[in-house]
Amino acid sequence: MQTWFAKLAIGVSLLVATAGIALAQTSEPAAAATQNMSNIESDDILYMKQNQAERTKVQPGNLAPVYRQVKEGGEHYSSLPALESGVLIQQKAQFPGQARATTAGEAWRQYRNGPLTTYGGWLIIVAVVGIAAFYLAIGTIKLKSPRTGRLIERFTSIERLAHWTVAISFLTLALTGLIMLFGKYVVLPVFGHTAFGYLTYAGKNIHNFVGPVFTVALIVMFVIFVKDNFPAPSDWQWLKNLGGARGHASAGRFNAGEKLWFWGGLVFLGLIVSASGFVLDMLVPGILYTRGNMQIAHVIHLVAAVLVFSASLAHIYIGTLGMEGAYEAMSTGYVDDAWAKEHHDIWYADIESGKVPRIRTDKGTEKLGVPAKAV
Secondary structure (H helix, E strand, O other): OHHHHHHHHHHHHHHHHHHHHHHHHHHHHHHHHHHHHHHHHHHHHHHOOOOHHHHHHHOOOOOHHHHHHHHOOOOOOOOOOOOOOOOOOOOEEOOOOOOOOEEHHHHHHHHHHHHHHHHHHHHHHHHHHHHHHHHHHHOOEOOOOOOOOOEEEOOOHHHHHHHHHHHHHHHHHHHHHHHHHHHHHHHHHHHHHHHHHHHHHHHHHHHHHHHHHHHHHHHHHHHHHHHHOOOOHHHHHHHHOHHHOOOOOOOOOOOHHHHHHHHHHHHHHHHHHHHHHHHHOOOOOOOOOOHHHHHHHHHHHHHHHHHHHHHHHHHHHHHHHHEOOHHHHHHOOEEEHHHHHHHOHHHHHHHHHOOOOOOOOHHHHHHHHHHHHHO
């Protein structure tokens, strides 16, 4: 009996031992898996703290630490003797209206191709449609009285040369600028990549060289015309009457609308466009031409250029199709007495009184003759 009981005890002990070994063997993989999960979690936590040498030991060929440092915008060693040559990617930046910060180059690209292009394009479209609607509704503003045949020398050849130099250079800059800004939406789909590439490349170089010509001509034009563009008491009445839409609006040599264009368009926006353009052309001494500075200059240049171009459309319209006799004044230099009396009566009164000469140059004397000079 005792022998049988001893055998049973030994058998139970062996069974328990076997079960324990099996349980231990089963629990080891689970423990190992838990330990591995912990290691993975630790790897994730330490991922951002690892340098490239440490990361290579864990994941050979993983260059994440290198590119992470590059995207931080820090300056590293470069043998190239150029500004910012050690900075592959700029630090993060965020332009007004953008939801989040990203690398400065990408932020600038999104800003240029996003709101600047969209809102700028719509502003130009609205200006064109508004002028077209006004022309269809009103048409050319005709003279209310017949022409007298007596002429006044309104602009000298020097004045017209300065004006046309500004006008032609401005339109050249506007056309090339529109191609660079909107060309990929209009030119590219129609003419293809090759034609668009050549056209944009040529436009960029023309834009860069014509810009300084525009600025110099603008300065000359300012010096010539500034004396006649200072505010006068009659300007407020001209604005209240909406330039004649609500009754007669008296004006001197230049009315309030022309003065607003002179000071707001040519001087203020023209100065901003010229200054930012000179920065983009790298012509201003004492400025670090970093990518960040160039991006800011480009945004300022683009905004001012779109504003001045949109405003110029109204000025171009009035000077060509909008008003009878206006284009003759700048193309020939002369206007009829009827035109002067109707649109610039204060200036005409000064001419009649002799305060302002009717003929201002010897060429005018030859054209109009001595009798015309006396009246």
